[in-house]
Amino acid sequence: MSAPAAAAPKPIPPKLNPVRVPVPEEPVAARTEDFREVLHAYSKEDAILEAKRCIQCRRPWCVEACPIDQDAREYIRLIAAEDFDGAARVTLREDPLATCLCKVCYHYCEDACVVKKKGVPIAIRHLKRAALDFGNDELVYVPSTPKHQRVAVVGGGPAGLMAAWELGVRGYSVTVFEQEPRWGGLMQTIPAYRMTDADVETDKARFRNLDVTFVDGTKVGRDFPVDRLLREDGYRAVFLAIGTSTHRSLNVPGEQLPGVLPALGFLHALNAGHPPALGQEIVVVGGGDVAMDSVRSALRLSQGGRVTLVYRRGREEMPADPEEVHGAEAEGIRFLFQRAPLAIEGRTHAEGLRVQTMELGAPDSGGRRTPIPVPGSEETIRCDTVIVAVGQKADLTGLEDPALHLRLTNQGWPEGQGPGFETGVPGIFAAGGRSVVYAMGTATEAANAIDAYLAKQRGESTGPRPDPFGGTEPFHRPVGYTQPIRS
Ligand SMILES: Cc1cc2nc3c(=O)[nH]c(=O)nc-3n(C[C@H](O)[C@H](O)[C@H](O)COP(=O)(O)OP(=O)(O)OC[C@H]3O[C@@H](n4cnc5c(N)ncnc54)[C@H](O)[C@@H]3O)c2cc1C
């Protein structure tokens, strides 16, 4: 009798390294002198080392957490194998705004990365940057067979640009209308120490062979009615990606005083090269990312001024990205928690912010503890500048048509309520959202729906997005993908 065959040896699980290769940072003392970049790129060698920490999970949690299904597992594998050209191609295959996202993405992928359970997750965003820095920089998108149908996109932010790309690579003729002279939507307000307009232009330049026309300085709804695009101008579908371009006010007395600045206007003017005058005692009201960008920008602009952040809840409730909070703290920003603004004091100019202390009560529906005013706890924080960073809202001027049935999300983004974000008007779709990559994900969903809507008119069926570099393999989710993880 022959001996039984030896059982195949069990595969040895890869050893998990919980320690991240450090991302180079500009020293605090130097970086607050001006708007120079704070987080620098990995060297080629460090990128390879960091990529080798990835255990190439069979189920790609990082991809499932990404609103645009970016195959991070694959570009990390290619970087570990020192194939940066391949990594750049994989990156840009699903992400046409990669130059922006590799600097400012909120990296939902890193939150989902299994390595986080044992230590610091893989630096997926920084590896994306390495793929672009060291990989082929001549990749340009090409359209598939022309569809001979025109689509209008209103808004040149992340959602509008993503939709233009999605439809452009499928062979549609797209026109993007933007009210501003600059592209990128709210990304224009992100300070230069994190990203610049040049990053948007680098990404936009890869669209040059697509049939996408960019028209700036045109506000749809004010300059002409939106339905003219469908009725008279020959467009077969419209995507409204108008975002939240206007500022929310505090609604307290004194808000009209000189020295009180809306955060969006402040950051926008700064990036456009017209920095507003600030005093030396600056208070920023808010707890989100716009507030973080405001405190850190005010610190740099005021050159020695004292900057205080006032937030009505506690640190745990702050919606800001922890990376930004850490950066602000390291730079010496003073945080005053559980203070709600009551009024801005001053006769001819802001002189102080009157606040009241808050106790934190039971969690609200979103899980954040509700601030409750403490009677008799009012105090005035002396200051000469107040920057208000308590949110944004959509400007629906000229788009108030009730037939559109637009719904405003919790963060104020207008979207269509039908499948694929179709509005109440057939052929008009609307979406966008609370982060760059999230907005891009909504645009992909809307673009898929627009493609299906227009294919029906042609009597054809639709398929997945073709390879945007003209290859034969259309978009598919990577092996092992089970279901989207959406936070
Ligand atoms: C200061 C700041 C910092 C941020 N930091 C980050 C970050 O680090 N990471 C991150 O992921 N997200 C960040 N965000 C959020 C991110 O910028 C937004 O979620 C994203 O830009 C939303 O994209 P969108 O295309 O839906 O809308 P928007 O970016 O608002 O773009 C809409 C565009 O439409 C244009 N428009 C509006 N109405 C019309 C009209 N009628 N006609 C023509 N054009 C019109 C607007 O001018 C704008 O360009 C930040 C936001 C701010 C304000």
Ligand code: SF4
């Ligand atoms: S979840 Fe983390 S470890 Fe797993 S494939 Fe993605 S990056 Fe690599």
